[in-house]
Amino acid sequence: xxxxxxxxxDSVVVVIxxxxxxxxxxxxxxxxxxxxxxLEAGGRHEIDDFENDxxxxxxxxxxxxxxxxxxxxxVAKDFPGLPAWIVKAVGGxxxxxxxxxxxFQEHEFKAQSTYGNVAxxxxxxxxxxxxxxxxxxxxxxxxxxxxRTNGIDGLPGNNNFKVMxxxxxxxxxxxxxxGRMAINSADRDGRGACQQIGFCFQGCKTGAKWSTLYAxxxxxxxxxxxxxxxxxxxxQIEHDASGKVTGVIYADAEGKQHRQKARAVAVAGNSIESPxxxxxxxxxxxxxxxxxxxxxVGRNYMRHMTxxxxxxxxxxxxxYRGTTMAGIITDESINDPSRGFVGGYEMETLSLGLPFMxxxxxxxxxxxxxxxxxxMYDHMAGMWLVGEDMPQESNRxxxxxxxxDQHGLPIPDVHFDDHPxxxxxxxxxxxxxxxxxxxxxxxxxxxxxxxxxxxxxxxNRMSEKARDGVVNKWGQTHDIANLFVSDGSxxxxxxxxxxxxxxxxxxxxxxxxxxxxxxxxxI
Amino acid sequence: MRTLDKRTKVTRRGFLKxxxxxxxxxxxxxxxxxxxxxxxxxxMEVKHLRPGxxxxxxQMARDIYPHDHLADKYYAQxxxxxxASAGDDADLKAMLEAxxxxxxxxxxxxxxxxxxxxxxxxxxxAILKSxxxxxxxxxxxxxxxxxxxxxxxVWAKFGYEGASAEQGGYISRGFDDIDWLEA
Numbered sequence: 099x100x101x102x103x104x105x106x107x108d109s110v111v112v113v114i115x116x117x118x119x120x121x122x123x124x125x126x127x128x129x130x131x132x133x134x135x136x137l138e139a140g141g142r143h144e145i146d147d148f149e150n151d152x153x154x155x156x157x158x159x160x161x162x163x164x165x166x167x168x169x170x171x172x173v174a175k176d177f178p179g180l181p182a183w184i185v186k187a188v189g190g191x192x193x194x195x196x197x198x199x200x201x202f203q204e205h206e207f208k209a210q211s212t213y214g215n216v217a218x219x220x221x222x223x224x225x226x227x228x229x230x231x232x233x234x235x236x237x238x239x240x241x242x243x244x245x246r247t248n249g250i251d252g253l254p255g256n257n258n259f260k261v262m263x264x265x266x267x268x269x270x271x272x273x274x275x276x277g278r279m280a281i282n283s284a285d286r287d288g289r290g291a292c293q294q295i296g297f298c299f300q301g302c303k304t305g306a307k308w309s310t311l312y313a314x315x316x317x318x319x320x321x322x323x324x325x326x327x328x329x330x331x332x333x334q335i336e337h338d339a340s341g342k343v344t345g346v347i348y349a350d351a352e353g354k355q356h357r358q359k360a361r362a363v364a365v366a367g368n369s370i371e372s373p374x375x376x377x378x379x380x381x382x383x384x385x386x387x388x389x390x391x392x393x394x395v396g397r398n399y400m401r402h403m404t405x406x407x408x409x410x411x412x413x414x415x416x417x418y419r420g421t422t423m424a425g426i427i428t429d430e431s432i433n434d435p436s437r438g439f440v441g442g443y444e445m446e447t448l449s450l451g452l453p454f455m456x457x458x459x460x461x462x463x464x465x466x467x468x469x470x471x472x473x474m475y476d477h478m479a480g481m482w483l484v485g486e487d488m489p490q491e492s493n494r495x496x497x498x499x500x501x502x503d504q505h506g507l508p509i510p511d512v513h514f515d516d517h518p519x520x521x522x523x524x525x526x527x528x529x530x531x532x533x534x535x536x537x538x539x540x541x542x543x544x545x546x547x548x549x550x551x552x553x554x555x556x557x558n559r560m561s562e563k564a565r566d567g568v569v570n571k572w573g574q575t576h577d578i579a580n581l582f583v584s585d586g587s588x589x590x591x592x593x594x595x596x597x598x599x600x601x602x603x604x605x606x607x608x609x610x611x612x613x614x615x616x617x618x619x620x621i
Numbered sequence: 622m623r624t625l626d627k628r629t630k631v632t633r634r635g636f637l638k639x640x641x642x643x644x645x646x647x648x649x650x651x652x653x654x655x656x657x658x659x660x661x662x663x664x665m666e667v668k669h670l671r672p673g674x675x676x677x678x679x680q681m682a683r684d685i686y687p688h689d690h691l692a693d694k695y696y697a698q699x700x701x702x703x704x705a706s707a708g709d710d711a712d713l714k715a716m717l718e719a720x721x722x723x724x725x726x727x728x729x730x731x732x733x734x735x736x737x738x739x740x741x742x743x744x745x746x747a748i749l750k751s752x753x754x755x756x757x758x759x760x761x762x763x764x765x766x767x768x769x770x771x772x773x774x775v776w777a778k779f780g781y782e783g784a785s786a787e788q789g790g791y792i793s794r795g796f797d798d799i800d801w802l803e804a
Contacts, residue, residue: 150784153771256791257622257799264802293790303786413801414624418781420796452781456770464685464753464762465746472770473688476625476780538802 101325103135108359110135111612112346113366114332114375117190118601119585120366121310124326125318126609132616134324135358136315137348139331139367140186143193145312148301152453155300159193161186164509165370166498171401171514172547176461181512182401183550184368188328189311191368191552192598194299196423197279197307198446199244200595201235204228205433206441206486209591212433213440218517219488220398224590225562225571234603242280242308242602243287251283252276253292256420258447261411261479262427265534271429277446279424280308280598289313294420296449330356333505335363335379335388335581343388343581349505362580362612362621364573366605369399369554369587373495374510376558376568389558389575389583394568396496398489398559399512400592401551403520405483406448407531408459409540410474417449417479430530431485431594439522442594443485445531450480458549471544479535483527484553486594488517495557553597558587572611573604580621584608623795625780627690648676648693648737656697663694665701669708674721677736678703678761681724684745685762686769688778695775699768720757724748 103110113124116138124136140159149155160183167174167181174181185191205212207228210221239247246252253276255263266274281302282291292306305312318324329351336357337343345359365372373396377387387395425447432442450458452475460468471478493515497508516524532543561567564576573588575581584605586597593600615621650656650672656679657664667675682696707714725735727748732739739745752758769775776783785791 150786153767254797256796260797260799260802292792293786294792294796295786295790297784297786304790414622414780415799416622416624416780416782416795419785419791419794451783452776452779453767453771456766462762466687469686469688472686472779473690 101133101319101322103133103325105356105358107133108345109133109361110359111362111364112137112358112360113364113584114346115139115190115366115368115585116188116310116315116326117185117366117368117585118192118195118310118598119605120364121189121192121314122602122605123364123366123584123609124324125310125314126606127612128318128321128324130609130613131321131323132613134318135360136324136326137330137332137346137358138188138326138328139371140188140328142188142326142328143301145301145303145305148303150295150297150300150303152300152451155194159185159187159301163503164501166501166509166511167513168511169493169514171516173550174514176547177550180550182368182370182554183552184554188315188326189309192309193301193311195598196298196596197281197421198423198426198596199239199242199278199280199599200444202228202231202593202595202600203431206591206593207231209441216440216488216519218490219519220491221489222559222561222566222590225560231600231603231607234607235599237606238599238603242313242599243282244278244280244599245283246275246278250286253279253281253283253421253424255425256294257415258417258420258449258479259425261415261538262425262445262447262481262534265537266427268537269534271427273428275426276424277426279421281421281424282306287313292421296418296420296422296451298422331505332367332375333378333507335365335375337381337383337388337578341383341578343578353504361616362582364582364584364608364612365558366584368585369557370495370510370512372583372585372587373557374497377497378507389568389577389581391577392565392567394559394566396557397491397494398556399493399495399514399554400487400489400556400589401514402553402555402592403443403483403485403487403523403527404548405524405528406480406546407483407528407535407543408478408480408546409532409535409543410471411477411479411539412541414476415479416476418451422449423447423482427534430527437526439519439526441486441519441523443483443523443527444594445527445534446482446484448480448482459544459546461547471542481531481534483524483531484594484596485523485527486592487520489556489559489591490515490517553586553592555586555589555592555597558583560588560590573608574611582608582612622798622800625777625782627778627780648679650676658693658697662692663697665697667704669704669714670717674718675700675704677721677724678717680737680745681749681761682765682769684742684749686765687742690778691775695769695772698772699765702768716757716760720755720761723752723757727751
C-alpha cells in the first residue's frame with residue numbers, strides 16, 4: 099500500500115516530477131524494491147476529475163506559473179506568458195499527451211555524424227545507439243501497450259484519419275496508418291479499449307490511454323516502496339561539503355517549506371523547470387548552478403519544428419470525433435537534404451474542439467478570413483507537423499533578472515530563435531500537408547503556426563564528454579554522481595518523433611542503472 | 622454520415638418590442654440602462670458602463686468575429702461581463718469608455734455619425750482595422766476568443782458536439798462515418 103516516508107530518511111531516492119520520466123522511474127525503482135519518494139508540484143486529479151471541456155481542463159491541470167518568453171519564435175508573440183503547454187499534476191504531461199509512441203531512428207541518435215556541421219547548430223551525437231536502446235524500447239512498448247507492437251492491433255481510423263489516408267494515397271505516400279499509440283485498441287493491463295471519445299488532451303475518461311497517473315504509479319504504490327507527495331514543489335537541491343546531493347527543499351500547498359533528505363535525487367520536471375531548479379540550486383561550491391561545470395544547463399532548448407495544417411472541404415468531416423492523433427504519415431521522416439534541410443518530420447492527425455480552434459487556428463486573427471474558416475469547422479480536417487529542430491546554444495532557459503515566483507525564486511525565461519533549418523522544414527511541411535488535403539479536394543488550407551511547446555527538450559543534454567553536456571549516457575550528471583536527470587531535458591537532439599516513448603525507455607534504463615549503482619554502493 | 626441540426630430555435634423574450642431607429646438596425650439603447658437586440662430577442666441591463674458603450678461593444682464584437690448564423694444575443698452574452706468588471710475595476714472602465722469614444726470619434730470623422738450609425742460592416746471594420754494594435758481592441762478581441770467560442774450554446778451551430786464521454790464517446794456515434802471519400 100501507499101507508503102509514507104520520514105523527511106529525515108536519507109535512504110530514499112527522491113524523484114522530482116511524476117510524468118513520463120519521473121512517474122516511470124519512481125514506479126520502476128519501487129518495483130525493484132528501492133524506497134522512493136516522488137515529489138510532484140501539482141495536485142492529484144484522478145480520472146473522475148477529468149472533464150470533456152477544453153478550457154476547463156486547461157485551467158485545472160496546466161502549468162500556469164509565471165514564465166516569460168524572448169526570441170523570434172512566433173509563440174513569443176502569440177502566447178508571451180505561455181511558452182509551454184504542459185501539465186502540473188500527478189502524471190505530468192502524460193495526463194494530456196496524445197499517445198503517439200515512436201522509436202527514434204538509428205541516424206537520429208547520430209545527428210552530428212549524419213547531418214555534419216550545420217552553421218549555428220550545436221549538434222552532437224547521443225552517447226547511446228538505437229541498438230542499446232532497443233531492449234528498453236521493447237520494454238516500454240509492452241508496458242505502455244503501444245499499438246502495432248507486441249501483436250497489438252492498430253486503432254480504427256476515424257474520419258480525420260480517413261481524409262489523411264485518402265490524400266496520402268493520392269500523393270503516393272507509402273507509410274500512412276493509425277499510428278503506434280499507447281492507447282488500448284482492446285482491453286489490456288486492466289484498462290479498457292478506446293471508446294473514440296476525442297478529448298485525449300483533456301485526460302482520458304476511460305483510462306484507455308497510458309498515463310503514469312493510473313497505469314504506473316498505483317503499481318509502484320502497491321509495493322509499499324513508493325510515496326507520491328502531490329503539491330510539493332521543489333525549490334532547491336541541497337548538497338554536502340563533498341559535493342554529493344543530500345536532499346531537497348520543497349514548498350507544500352500552503353507555501354510552507356520542508357526538507358526531504360535523500361540518498362539520490364532524480365530531476366524530472368520537464369525541460370523548463372528541470373534546468374531552472376539546477377540553476378536556482380546554485381551554492382558557493384557550485385556558483386553557476388548544480389551540474390553546470392559545462393555551462394550547458396538550460397542551453398540547447400529544443401521544442402520540435404511544429405506547425406499544423408487544417409483544411410476545409412465542401413462536405414462534412416467532424417474531425418473531433420475519436421482518437422485525436424491516431425493517424426500518421428512517416429514518409430517525410432527521413433534525412434534527405436535535397437529537400438533543403440536536414441532531418442525529417444512526421445505528419446500526424448490532430449483536431450481541436452471549437453473553443454481551442456478559435457484560440458489556435460490563427461492566433462490574433464479576426465474578421466471574415468478567420469470566421470469563414472471557423473464557419474466550416476465541421477467540414478475541417480487537420481494534421482500536426484512535428485520534426486527535428488536544431489539545438490542552438492543560445493536557445494535557453496535562464497533565470498529572470500527581476501521577476502520572482504510565489505516562493506521568491508526567479509521565474510524562467512524561455513528564449514528561442516528558429517534556426518534556418520527549422521524554417522525550411524516548416525515551409526516544406528506546410529506545403530506537403532496542404533498537398534495531402536488538396537489531393538482530396540480541399541477548398542481552403544490553413545498553415546497554422548506553432549502552439550505553445552508540448553515537446554520541451556534538451557536543456558540538460560546527454561553527452562559522452564563532460565564538457566559538451568550535463569549528463570552521461572545514464573542520465574547521471576557528469577558533476578555529481580547521485581544526481582540524475584530523468585526527463586526529456588536529457589535529449590542530446592530532438593529527432594522527428596514524439597518524445598514520450600524515448601523518455602519512458604530512458605527512465606526504465608536509468609532505473610536499472612540506479613539499482614546497480616546502489617547495489618555496488620557507488621551512490 | 623451523422624450531421625447536426627444547426628437551426629436556431631426561436632424563443633422570443635417579448636417584453637421589449639422594437640429596436641430604435643437611426644442605428645445600424647440591430648442593437649439599441651432604450652430608456653436608461655437597458656440594451657436590447659432587434660425585435661426584443663435579447664436584452665440586458667447595464668449598470669456601470671454607459672449603455673451606449675455596451676451597445677457599441679456588442680456591435681464591435683460581431684464585427685470582429687462575424688458569424689452570420691449567430692444571433693446578436695451570443696455577442697451580447699460575450700460582452701455582458703465587462704459591465705460588472707468595469708464596476709470593480711476603474712482602470713478597465715476608463716479604458717473601455719475611452720475606447721468606445723475613440724471608435725465613435727473615428728466613425729464621426731469618416732461617416733458623420735457614431736459607430737452604431739455606420740451602416741456597412743466593411744466601413745466599421747475599416748475603423749477597427751485602424752486601431753487593431755491598441756490595447757483596447759486587443760482586450761476586446763482576446764476576450765472574445767473564449768467569451769464567444771466557449772459558449773456551449775453556440776457549439777452546435779458550428780457542428781461541434783462538445784462533451785462526448787457521457788454518451789459513450791463516438792465509437793457507436795459516427796467516429797468513422799465519413800461517406801464521400803473515393804475508395
